[in-house]
Amino acid sequence: MRNKAINKLAQEALTPDDVLQDLLQGNERFVNNKLAEVAHLELVKETITGQYPKAVILSCIDSRVPVEQVFDQAIGDIFVARVAGNFENTDILGSIEYACAVAGSKLIFVLGHESCGAVKAACDGVELGNITSMLANIIPAVKKSSTEVEGEANSSNKEFVAKTVENNVLLTMQRIQERSNLLSEMIDGDEVKIVGGVYSLSSGKVNLV
Template sequence: MRNTALTKELQGHLTPKSVLEDLLEGNKRYIANNLTTSDVSSLVEQTTNGQFPKAVILSCIDSRVPVELVFDQTIGDVFVARVAGNFENVDILGSMEYSCAVAGSKLVFVLGHESCGAVKAACDGVELGNITEMLANITPAAKMASEQVDGVADSSNPEFVAKTVENNVKLTIERIREKSKILQEMEDNGEISIVGGVYSLHTGKVTML
């Protein structure tokens, strides 16, 4: 049972590699339906006056992707930023910079997922209110996929959607590095790693890209 929250001292001993390994081991427990139990009351009390998360995870808002559970993490373990289509923007970049440069997190993880509704909408060129501008962040990934897979370039083509999901994660990582000098320098110095993967709705497995 987890009854000890991360402290600044414990966080300081972590490395980007060890944090990634921890998350992936947690995903294995999730797949095996063997999640770690937590003493919630104790963890709440310990984290009331401070937090020292090991990673910041950028995920889609999809209700089928419960980020902390997917990696078997508990209170105080990870920052989670969520937006439909798991892309970066100024607010999320600032949140990531805070997570790593101020709060000490060691890993930035961009988590896409299978059959993403936002990705499908971008593949179909959906236009509706503010959704139109939001999907513009994903469109480059769809355009790239249209040159990489055969068949129709819309959501009726599972291979096209899957490739767009992968491309969207990869392009998001590229843009994080391009748009955040802070995170780029931290990665160059080995203080953090910026990585990505895709979650399977069918199996629960996170596959690294």
């Protein structure tokens, strides 16, 4: 049973590739229904004085994608930023910068998911309250997919939606580096790695893109 939280020395010893491998191995445990046994209350007590997460994950708000469980991570292991459609904005960028430059995280993981409702809405040009301006962040991925996938450019085309989910992850990764000089320098210096993946609702597996 795990009853120790990650500490500063352990965090500093990790490389970005170590962290990525750890997350992917955690996802394998999740897929195989072999999650690690954790003494959660012990970790609550241990982390009261500080936190040293190894990664920051930007994901969608979808209730079917419980990020910590998907990667079999415990209290104190990862930062999680969530917004419908897993895109970056100023607040998300600031949060990721804090995670990496201040708190020492080694990996940025942009996580999309199969059959994303926000992506479908963007594909269909939905307009509703503040959802309209939110979906504007996903439109670049919609436009990119329209040049790559044949058939209807809307949510009725499963291939189009899947490609847009993937493109949205890739474009978000690109914009994070373009919009944050701080993160870009850390990535260029191999202090931090940025990766993207898509979670399968049907299998629970995360596939890198």
